[in-house]
Amino acid sequence: MIYLDNAATSNQKPYSVKKAVWNALSHPVNVGRNSGRESFLYAEKILGVRESIAQLLHIEYSENIVFTSNASHGLNLAIKGFLKPNDHVILTLYEHNSVLRQLYQKEKNPICFLPCYPDHRVNFEQMEQLILPNTALLVVNAASNVTGATVDYKKIYQKANQLGLTVLFDFSQAIGNIDIDLSECKRCMAVFSGHKSLLGPQGTGVLYVSPDIALSPVLEGGTGSLSNELFQPDFLPDQLEIGTLNVPGILGLGKGVEFVKANKPEALLHHKLELIQYTYDALQNMKHIKVYHNGDFQNSVGILSFNVSNAHSELIARILSEKYHISTRGGYHCAPFAHRELGTENQGAVRVSPGYKTTKKEMTKLLDAIYKIQKNSEY
Ligand SMILES: Cc1ncc(COP(=O)(O)O)c(C=O)c1O
CATH class of the missing domain: 3.40.640.10 (Type I PLP-dependent aspartate aminotransferase-like (Major domain))
Incomplete structure (x- = not known):
């Protein structure tokens, strides 16, 4: 996992x-x-x-x-x-x-x-x-x-x-x-x-x-x-x-x-943000993906939320877990007004948050999985 x-x-x-x-x-x-x-x-x-x-x-x-x-x-x-x-x-x-x-x-x-x-x-x-x-x-x-x-x-x-x-x-x-x-x-x-x-x-x-x-x-x-x-x-x-x-x-x-x-918190964050930026850049090139990030990595912690077309985020998170053994969090993250502000009140979002030991290889596996999900309409 x-x-x-x-x-x-x-x-x-x-x-x-x-x-x-x-x-x-x-x-x-x-x-x-x-x-x-x-x-x-x-x-x-x-x-x-x-x-x-x-x-x-x-x-x-x-x-x-x-x-x-x-x-x-x-x-x-x-x-x-x-x-x-x-x-x-x-x-x-x-x-x-x-x-x-x-x-x-x-x-x-x-x-x-x-x-x-x-x-x-x-x-x-x-x-x-x-x-x-x-x-x-x-x-x-x-x-x-x-x-x-x-x-x-x-x-x-x-x-x-x-x-x-x-x-x-x-x-x-x-x-x-x-x-x-x-x-x-x-x-x-x-x-x-x-x-x-x-x-x-x-x-x-x-x-x-x-x-x-x-x-x-x-x-x-x-x-x-x-x-x-x-x-x-x-x-x-x-x-x-x-x-x-x-x-x-x-x-x-x-x-x-x-x-x-x-x-040092800055160094721990730096590693996570590098992974987030790498993921963000790759997701920008996928057709059916919407990312909820303003690209300001100077003022961010290591969190990235996205959706695949109109599919409910819980469904995508479940596919990521069951088929690809990747644990993320779909839904509303106990933040209903944040989702209304982002326009995701009916869909939630899939949230990805790496840790200080997460590797680029693991993020690449996530990207491969998302690519297949959105390309093959697995949802
Ligand atoms: C911004 C924010 N506040 C509060 C909480 C609640 O934290 P806890 O589960 O430690 O009560 C969370 C948990 O996800 C959070 O992200």
């Missing part, structure tokens, strides 16, 4: 990640709920991962790094914990359902979307015009999980800070590919998965809350701290990290982060 769905979860985890998970499972102890020496050793290791992630984001306070079970969990802690009834939210059409579904259920919160330019890039110039007296939050997906297009997150937070807006970034597809520097970002929250380009295990994610923001806890429970009190601690990370921590996952994630730092 050629695996080309690293945007969903990366499947080429470094050996150090697997070893850390194995070690944590071989000597399991609870952290913060056990008085033995091993528990303290593990607590120190977890603190090390927190500090390493703070360093990755260029932020000062590691206690503001909250471990979550995925990006969706972090987005729920951030949005539900931040918004008050009637707070207005500005967001982009490229948000994931882990943002959209919360806001569509919270009818008390009015929302509006930033428009897009004709080439489907988000028009952040319009931000100021959309601000209402009750606007409280701007939500921005920094790299689309459908088109791979990235946004200039620094420029956005500088502008949001000037306008007095709090900003929530979804860095799920950006982290591990581009350098994320939040050192200057005020009134800022950032969420990402640990299991995509950070190469950590599934079941890991992170929420960063800048020190000038106080979230209300969405979930309450044991934290291993202030155990004789009936109220949820009001300090981070304990306030938002309830119950037994995913120690194997967090320690595995720590090794993924170390791997990414040692190999």
